[in-house]
Amino acid sequence: MKTPPFLLLAVLVFWGWQSDLLILGALMGVALESSRFIKTRWDLSTDDFRRLWNFCVLLAGALALYVFSTNEGGGGFGTLVHGSAAGRTATLSGLHTASTLARWMPMMFFLFIAAQNFSERETIPLSAISLIFRRRQQNAVGIKPEWYVNIAYPYFIVCLFSASIHANEGAHTFFGGEGVLLAWALWPLRARRFNFAIWISTFLLALALAYAGSRGIGQLAQLAQNYNAQWMTRWLSSRPDPTQAMTAIGQIGELQMSSAIVIRMETKNGAPPPSYLREASYHSYRSQTWFAGGSHNEFLDIPAAANSGGTAYDLVPGKTNTADVSIACYINGWSSELSVPESLLPLPSGSGRLENIPSSVVAVKQNLTGGVLAAGPGFLIFDARYGAGATLDSPPNTNWDLTVPTNEIPALEQIVAELKISSTNPAQVELAVAQFFANKFTYSTWQRPDKTPHPNETPLARFLLRTRSGHCEYFATATVLLLRELGIRTRYAVGYYAHEADGENQYVVRGRDAHAWCLVWNDTTKAWEDFDTTPGSWVATESQRAHAWQSIKDFFSWLHFQFSKFRWGQSHLRRYILWAVIPMMGFLLYQIVFRRGRKRQAQKSNNKNSGAIPWPGLDSEFYQLETKIAARGLPRQSGEALSDWLARALAENTLADLRAPLAELLRLHYRHRFDPNGLNAEERKSLAQKVNTVLKTLAEK
Amino acid sequence: MTNSATNLATARATYQKIADNISQIMRGQSEATRHLLAALASGGHVLLEDYPGTGKTTLAKALAKSIDASFKRLQFTPDLLPSDILGVSIFNQRDQQFHFHEGPVFTNILLADEINRASPRTQSALLEAMGENQVSVEGERRNLPELFFVIATENPVEFRGTYPLPEAQMDRFAMQFTLGYVSPEEEVAVLTAQEHQHPIEELKSAVTLADVIALKRAVENIRISDELKRYVVDLVAATRKVSGVQLGASPRASLALMKTAQALALFEGADFVTPEQIQKLAVPVIAHRLVLEPQARFSGLTARSVVQDIVKKIKVPA
Structure with missing residues (x-):
């Protein structure tokens, strides 16, 4: 299925306009459309297409790597192998990489579609693209079909998609341009059974629904973001915040x-x-x-x-x-x-x-x-x-450094009483506190649920007075507050x-x-010192x-x-990547395109295919009828004989009165085509006339 | 009207008479009848493979009765010997000489019932007769009548004590098809018809042997274009390239497909072959000649589906 003339040029220009690559887009479009006028063709095999496809995919991969390593966004593949909070920044950087790549997609696959347009078949074997199809073809029992597709339309979709990434002219220009391009692309594919009014109204309805849908999704995303804001913050504070811990x-x-x-x-x-x-x-x-x-x-x-x-x-x-x-x-x-x-x-x-x-x-x-x-x-x-x-x-x-929260004071006073410190020398006080924690407390990351509730007890008081077991945050917090209670200036680190x-x-x-530990102010050295009481x-x-x-x-x-x-550019590897990738890609491209005997000055019609043998009767006017009826949405399959197809196509009630004349025409056509005696001049003329009559009737439907 | 056109019209009338006659007995089997007659008119032989009681023998008998021709029925058993088919020379005491007694093969229509129950040696005895229209007994060549038509039947569900037909023999059959079960309405009609007496007893012959031979001649005059010959060859050749098929169809298949398509064209009132006729006959003519790989068979591939696929995939001339 080929795209209508100049559609690819238009969409590439549109893409270039939306992505600030106007000249490049126009050049690419002209190159693709020139295949309609230039008759030179390459004889590319399925293997060649496979190699080209692999090249394009590799190119995409290399570009992804390059973009990912050069954009100064942040993060990495952190969450995959690393348990820290890299995920958030990785997401942002990943998003940046993804959008850049999506924007470049028409460029990445340009070579592939150019190869299609300048190949002899002007289609691409599906097994070159899809592993599934390749495997299916290899394992096929029964007849091994090779499916050929023209990727012009998929490429058109890709271009539209890429153009949507950078809608820097505002959503309305993009939407309008997209609508026009889509109409252009779909117009030749419409079923001729339905008249223009039905087609255009269906198309407009689809456009309106799409517009409403995209607006709706935007609003939904906004809603979800608002709703999620609080929930998200839970994940954002896993690294220390300088203002609070x-x-x-x-x-x-x-x-x-x-x-x-x-x-x-x-x-x-x-x-x-x-x-x-x-x-x-x-x-x-x-x-x-x-x-x-x-x-x-x-x-x-x-x-x-x-x-x-x-x-x-x-x-x-x-x-x-x-x-x-x-x-x-x-x-x-x-x-x-x-x-x-x-x-x-x-x-x-x-x-x-x-x-x-x-x-x-x-x-x-x-x-x-x-x-x-x-x-x-x-x-x-x-x-x-x-x-x-x-x-x-x-x-x-x-x-700051001597303040103790009032609700912790009762517990701390009990401990101070228990310590029975007489000296006021900071060094001796610290030693006593360290000994106190070392002798009477144990380290544990496990906190038992409280069986007997003490409503007015703070968690820290519970640690100090009853459980005497906890992790470093308990010890550090308790030490900081206890030393403050004893008149020493401390901080929590x-x-x-x-x-x-x-x-x-x-x-x-x-x-x-x-x-977590404790910082103690040493008055003699005038410096903060580390003081750790965790066992x-x-x-x-x-x-x-x-x-x-x-x-x-x-x-x-x-x-x-x-x-x-x-x-993050802390090694020299990144510099080497470009130098490694460029020659490798060049070599691959050379292998694919310029291998000897590949190029051939071929005309579009060659005599290799059996379909091109000039069998008698191929000039029959009946084929015009076939094209017209097929355009109503019922094309003939390759293995379907004409009479079977006519029976299927004429099942439609509006065409009922055509059945008899068409059956007669088919007989004439078949005689023209398959009877070695052929038609005489008079019958030949009548075939042409009758086809014309039916064509006229058909046009009125 | 030209001479050939008259011949065609007569031949078509002959076909119509036989078909009508058979349809009195065989309810709802017009397509099978048409295939059978296409094989008859193109000089091929037919292998009917179907379940017991679907009317294989009745069809053969109805055909034989419709034509004023000799008909013999041969029930194949494991102990059947080649001489039981071809005939044997017996010493006559009176004139002190050997006299050849013709076997059942010397007939116009031979019904070889349950052909896969005989030993391969006996099956092979039929080979020459079917291929060459002649038999060699005791070193002497004897010609068979000009109209010699074998209808062999085979039961697909029996395996014990059967000898599958060798591929070479399968290839000698122009066509293989099944009758299948008819619709309940048709089956009721069969019951009604046989309430008192089997209608086949009253069946009168509709055409003479000469008419049938004229029909065969007329079929040879049906025209076929080179493009359709190429299409026939393409269809048959495609079976040789399909994976999962050990042995594709032979050029003999192309020949049979062309000839039966000519016959079908005549039946349908045309004097040249169209692609539709070739497509209709592709499965009954080609499928039985294919030998599938065991692996493909286990994965659900059948010879019929292979041929159907090919017909769908190969571009048909239009």
């Missing part, structure tokens, strides 16, 4: 932690790794949530250090840093302001300077409570230099505890190594939860890590 305190049941690797570290010269990687700290506790106060606006841009070429950032200017660690982590958050991935960096305690920051990082910011935010790529490898001494946290604030070695100088940090057994307890197939998961984790490195 919701704890799992008070939740019943098992605390679920992922064992996926989230951070990799490499130390220099066999130095030990930093134990604590802090992401954020908070100062106010209210109803099981820690707050840092303020909002994102509190983050201030850090300028790149001088003489570093934009690759280094001083967090604490003038600090002497003795240790150095290279950290690789995922950037899983999303900056709605910059429209790039953004999240808090896990930094060793006492970090003073960040080095080797790639140029894809657009901004590095820090806030008052020691959070450092990086925005740019979805994956980052950098060096952190750190050492004892001053930290980037703000100095203690008496309003979250991040990771690094302990797992993975080869020489290499360390990995898993999701289950996420940790040391927590590491072992968490490690026991490793799966039997942990090594396999780690392998995928490693793959994802390597992919992210490539994906």
